Amino acid sequence: MNEREIDVPGPTLEELRRRLTKFAAARRWEPFHTPKNLAAALTVEAAELLEIFQWLTPEQASAVMADPDRAHRVRDEVADVLAYLLQFCTAVGVDPLTALAAKIERNELRFPVPGAVGDVNPEDVS
Amino acid sequence: MNEREIDVPGPTLEELRRRLTKFAAARRWEPFHTPKNLAAALTVEAAELLEIFQWLTPEQASAVMADPDRAHRVRDEVADVLAYLLQFCTAVGVDPLTALAAKIERNELRFPVPGAVGDVNPEDVS
């Protein structure tokens, strides 16, 4: 599987979210897609991603994409996590990009950059 | 927190991914952001989202966003899951949208729509 070509715009997150909604509707899976079930499925898929790494040394873990089988599993589990996160967001009516942008703004206040203007005396650094 | 206004385009997933990379770099957090650590953190955050729902009945779970405190926690955990997923993708060099698009295509073959052309006797439908 190749990563997306530079000049060909790939699908947006919102397009994929809608495609997943249609996919589930066509198969009549909506009754199963409650917020609670989807939060459980999201956790299970995240744990399956973690499973790939659980016995690896830091060096092996860093080289995980050099092994084609592991690389495929990683991409597959990333897709599953994102799929259930998007379906969860559909079920509860949350926009994930807006939620993340708001969180980043809160974190910028919560974790000021060390050494930012006003935060250190430049002479301390010399 | 309001959801994104219709006519004002919000940030894209790729913009937020880059912003998270800069955020971590400015705080010198990259040494901690190994694929293994980020997969663990992703699982922990997914479990924190699940925690909100673990004792709720299906009815309570469906109404979760009507409670302002729970709604805030839900948005916050969605943001955390997406943040760690994007940082994981940066660490391993995976494009999450491409991975998800490929997975949806595989699933469309794996789970054919019941009643799709070629799958049913047209007389059944009439």
Add this chain to the structure above:
Amino acid sequence: MNEREIDVPGPTLEELRRRLTKFAAARRWEPFHTPKNLAAALTVEAAELLEIFQWLTPEQASAVMADPDRAHRVRDEVADVLAYLLQFCTAVGVDPLTALAAKIERNELRFPVPGAVGDVNPEDVS
């Protein structure tokens, strides 16, 4: 698989913990059995137990042991969770029974029984 017969004492938790330690030592797995790896493996196995239930209705979930395949998976995942918990305890030097007894005592103070002596006006009960 039958549950333990009443009159034949089965293994104790401590006996199984030691057997797991010998099992790992004989296979030279100790270098992998760090507290961090074992905590990850424990989470992965707990998620695999959850996976059995994720799409089940409450009714189906309650009848899970009536299906022989699911019942086998449940027993298998319970064993895996307990195995990694015991191996984690070995790695960090914690006695799980002592830890749980202490926690129950803290919880008895934290969540007093409603209607316990001293907690209600006896006239309310008449």
Add this chain to the structure above:
Amino acid sequence: MNEREIDVPGPTLEELRRRLTKFAAARRWEPFHTPKNLAAALTVEAAELLEIFQWLTPEQASAVMADPDRAHRVRDEVADVLAYLLQFCTAVGVDPLTALAAKIERNELRFPVPGAVGDVNPEDVS
């Protein structure tokens, strides 16, 4: 918190399991203690144990019990994981010790000890 004294027998797993059953019954928590909810709670607690380790280096993780605050959190999360595992076992009627003993026996066949009798020629080792 001290670990259990050598000569004073502590509670058995079965005693603690029964105590947890009474604890939940006295507080009328049984309706919440479905297999599905307990499997979710077990996963959440395992993830909370993992959270203690997620940013630690292998060296820091190995020394986790030398830090009194972290040591207390570790014991507390071990207790929570074991408590939900026992309550899950009660809900589905599984004996965790029997399940684990059976699993160890299966694993002894599945992962033979390297160098065990019949597995190597002793001359290979000399």
